[in-house]
Amino acid sequence: MKRIPALLPSLLLTLAACGTQPAQSTASTSLTWAVETQPLTFNPQLWAQNKARLLVFNQFDALLSRGEDGSFQPWLAKAWKVSDDGLTYTLDLREDVTFHDGTKFDAAAVKANFEQFLVPGYNPAVASIQLKSFAKAEVASPYRLKVTLKTPDALFPDFLASPYAGQVSPKSLKSAKDLKFGGPDLVGTGPFTLDRYVQGQEVRYRRNPAYNWPPARAAHQGPAHLAEITYRFLPEAAVRVGALTSGQVQVIEGVPATEVALIKKDPNLTLQTSLNSGTAYSYYFNTSHAPFDDKRVREAFREAVDVDAVLASVYQGTATRAWSIVGKRSLFYDATLEKSFGGDVAKANALLDAAGWKERDAEGFRVKDGKRLTVREVASAPFVRDRRDILAQAIQAQVKQNAGIDFQVKIVDQGTAQKALEEGEYELFGNSRGDSDAGAALNLLLPGKAAINRTHFADPHLDEWLAAAASTGDRKELYGKVQQAVVREHAIVFPLYVPADQIAASKSVQGLGFDPASGTPAGAYDVRLGT
Numbered sequence: 001m002k003r004i005p006a007l008l009p010s011l012l013l014t015l016a017a018c019g020t021q022p023a024q025s026t027a028s029t030s031l032t033w034a035v036e037t038q039p040l041t042f043n044p045q046l047w048a049q050n051k052a053r054l055l056v057f058n059q060f061d062a063l064l065s066r067g068e069d070g071s072f073q074p075w076l077a078k079a080w081k082v083s084d085d086g087l088t089y090t091l092d093l094r095e096d097v098t099f100h101d102g103t104k105f106d107a108a109a110v111k112a113n114f115e116q117f118l119v120p121g122y123n124p125a126v127a128s129i130q131l132k133s134f135a136k137a138e139v140a141s142p143y144r145l146k147v148t149l150k151t152p153d154a155l156f157p158d159f160l161a162s163p164y165a166g167q168v169s170p171k172s173l174k175s176a177k178d179l180k181f182g183g184p185d186l187v188g189t190g191p192f193t194l195d196r197y198v199q200g201q202e203v204r205y206r207r208n209p210a211y212n213w214p215p216a217r218a219a220h221q222g223p224a225h226l227a228e229i230t231y232r233f234l235p236e237a238a239v240r241v242g243a244l245t246s247g248q249v250q251v252i253e254g255v256p257a258t259e260v261a262l263i264k265k266d267p268n269l270t271l272q273t274s275l276n277s278g279t280a281y282s283y284y285f286n287t288s289h290a291p292f293d294d295k296r297v298r299e300a301f302r303e304a305v306d307v308d309a310v311l312a313s314v315y316q317g318t319a320t321r322a323w324s325i326v327g328k329r330s331l332f333y334d335a336t337l338e339k340s341f342g343g344d345v346a347k348a349n350a351l352l353d354a355a356g357w358k359e360r361d362a363e364g365f366r367v368k369d370g371k372r373l374t375v376r377e378v379a380s381a382p383f384v385r386d387r388r389d390i391l392a393q394a395i396q397a398q399v400k401q402n403a404g405i406d407f408q409v410k411i412v413d414q415g416t417a418q419k420a421l422e423e424g425e426y427e428l429f430g431n432s433r434g435d436s437d438a439g440a441a442l443n444l445l446l447p448g449k450a451a452i453n454r455t456h457f458a459d460p461h462l463d464e465w466l467a468a469a470a471s472t473g474d475r476k477e478l479y480g481k482v483q484q485a486v487v488r489e490h491a492i493v494f495p496l497y498v499p500a501d502q503i504a505a506s507k508s509v510q511g512l513g514f515d516p517a518s519g520t521p522a523g524a525y526d527v528r529l530g531t
Helices: 050-059 107-116 124-128 156-160 170-175 237-245 257-265 295-303 307-315 345-354 388-403 414-422 438-445 460-469 475-489
Strands: 030-035 064-066 072-074 077-082 088-093 134-141 144-149 192-198 202-207 228-233 251-253 269-275 281-285 366-368 374-380 406-412 428-431 493-498 500-506
Touching: 030 050, 030 237, 050 192, 050 202, 072 077, 088 107, 107 134, 107 144, 107 170, 237 251, 237 257, 237 500, 257 269, 281 295, 295 345, 295 388, 295 493, 307 388, 307 493, 345 388, 374 388, 374 414, 374 428, 388 406, 406 414, 438 460, 438 475, 460 475, 475 493
Parallel strands: 030 228, 030 251, 374 406
Antiparallel strands: 064 072, 077 088, 088 144, 134 144, 192 202, 202 228, 251 500, 269 500, 281 428, 281 493
């Protein structure tokens, strides 16, 4: 047997040895936190919105955790080994963990969670990416699980530490009224239990008094400091800031650039920010039909936009420019792409002329064969964050003025957006992924048959490089080739900015921070009220 290379030196480290601070007082304390995005689901295994990630780890625990240095560390699995051929993972589980419904956490429970992903239609994206190599899980003893893979897979350890590995009581997996949505009936082992959910308004969690198994990086042991935490859904940025400054809430996330200076000047408030992991927010061009089936038009759209000016206008100097599909926070980021495209208006117009879009209509838009050069984006409202609607409007104005492109943006409900995507009724797809391992996002977005390949672009070289990266140690070189191909060679991606999260809070709130793997706000386990 051999150890996973990225693991801490002491692979058989137990959680009993973790954390040096004693458990804090469990005096009755409550906190209200305003969030930008209402979750589409409370089931961790179906999680999709990066903004909703902070809620998942309140109620559910994963098998492994991630340290500040990116290493894998113990959580519900106190120790683990991987065989020399990379095909067998042996997980030694904690023996003192109980689900919220009283069910004992053991190897049989973890096996049931793995097998849930084999249910047709449950989460095909995870089944095809993070668990594509999963073969079977076997109970070796009450607290030891043996997992066998079909092929070595570099993404598998990341799955074990992700929200998708949030352990759900096998009893509630079978009896929950709405498994897809989750909610109070779907229970985990986490530091909080979901007490109440009011659609469009708030979700409330209560402390799990029995909790004593935090991840290795936790600042304390024992139950959470807070007796209760309520997350209010306030999608309007100005409303969130107003709720904080008026004392209606003690914490907010999603601080708009227009309010950063105000918060920094207030001596009673604090502000923290962190870049997200995964992929940058980018526009993906649909190459399956005109006009983006022509590479020249794809390049022209990118050249028609002065991204730096747009970001400065919308985010007032708080946004980080993106140059690749992979975000700058990732170890796989290819910095050689910087300054390789964008902002050359003369080039944009020359490319469109060469592509046959030479005529203009009465409104100044380019026309070919009697058809206007129109580009449509259909965005799902639950995924619109960071003033992306305002960003789209700024880009809309630039491509019209600089190149005569008619960029149309619609923000609709999730069902309408999904229908448009399935029927190909779009030319541009905006997306960022918060996967802690960028490789998971690349495999989801780029291969010809990927679950959310919205470009409809297929290249056997991309598929080959991505497949090789899953089983080789030289992932940076392979992912570098992928980035060069999609950004520079084929121009199917237009990177815009690297998503970041911000937390503003009253100075009385302590223990706030960011998940080291994702860069998103961490759960509330270590949060406390002080003086």
